[in-house]
Amino acid sequence: MESGSNVLNMVRCKRGLPGASAWVRVAKPRMGKRMPKSHREGQESSRKPRERVRVLITGGRIQRRIQALAQEIRKDFPGEPLHLVSVLKGGVFFLTDLARNISGEVSFDFIAVSSYGEKTHSSGQVRLTRDLDSSIEGKTVIVVEDILDTGMTLQYLLRLFQQRKPKHLRVAVLLDKPERRIAAVHADYIGFSIPNEFVVGYGLDYAERYRNLPYVGVLLIGPRLKKKPAED
Numbered sequence: 001m002e003s004g005s006n007v008l009n010m011v012r013c014k015r016g017l018p019g020a021s022a023w024v025r026v027a028k029p030r031m032g033k034r035m036p037k038s039h040r041e042g043q044e045s046s047r048k049p050r051e052r053v054r055v056l057i058t059g060g061r062i063q064r065r066i067q068a069l070a071q072e073i074r075k076d077f078p079g080e081p082l083h084l085v086s087v088l089k090g091g092v093f094f095l096t097d098l099a100r101n102i103s104g105e106v107s108f109d110f111i112a113v114s115s116y117g118e119k120t121h122s123s124g125q126v127r128l129t130r131d132l133d134s135s136i137e138g139k140t141v142i143v144v145e146d147i148l149d150t151g152m153t154l155q156y157l158l159r160l161f162q163q164r165k166p167k168h169l170r171v172a173v174l175l176d177k178p179e180r181r182i183a184a185v186h187a188d189y190i191g192f193s194i195p196n197e198f199v200v201g202y203g204l205d206y207a208e209r210y211r212n213l214p215y216v217g218v219l220l221i222g223p224r225l226k227k228k229p230a231e232d
């Protein structure tokens with residue numbers, strides 16, 4: 001997922017720190033998928049902003065919630081083969097944990113999209129960059145996404161999949177950011193509703209980093225890391 005508005009919504013500053021090294025909690029750019037290029041480039045420059053991640057949802061909570069979602073899904077489709085379709089790359093961790101927790105027959109496939117092209121406005125420009133390997137016609141399909149944000153990606157995918165005549169089409173998202181919604185997309189299974197903050201971990205990235213964190217956390221960006229005073 002690339003590109004984003006050049007304006008960051010910096011929603012909160014920690015004030016009163018000596019030396020004014022204020023940390024900002026970073027919300028998503030208003031219309032885009034990622035933080036602005038200028039920010040990403042800043043990481044490589046000499047004035048590299050320091051990053052920190054504050055845990056929002058622990059790995060344990062994520063696993064427990066996924067077990068419950070898996071049971072709910074199986075209860076809705078007892079005895080039916082389920083075809084999980086995940087959106088690369090962010091949805092992969094969620095898909096594998098969900099698949100492991102659903103009893104009975106489960107298959108899966110992957111799709112990849114890039115959002116908004118070169119533009120940053122929210123005209124719903126989502127482009128398919130990798131299609132599914134197999135047909136979904138007549139299958140019970142669960143689209144598995146890391147996060148439902150503006151809804152543009154899922155709106156595009158649901159329209160595409162609906163044309164392919166699945167038997168059932170459902171959506172499972174680990175995270176939901178309802179405040180950011182632009183497209184009227186409904187998720188059938190939601191792990192956690194979260195506030196409008198930029199999160200990383202458990203598949204979610206910032207410039208391809210942090211995906212491997214076992215938890216979900218809010219990304220905080222500050223000018224300098226304050227050195228911890230020595231213990232003794």
Ligand code: IMP
Nearest residue numbers: 090148149150151152153198199204205
């Ligand atoms: P949507 O089309 O705006 O709903 O975008 C969904 C996609 O944007 C997700 O699949 C993520 O790849 C990305 N995204 C949205 N919010 C975040 C975030 O807070 N952190 C990292 N990626 C995000």
Ligand code: MG
Nearest residue numbers: 087090091146
């Ligand atoms: Mg994604």
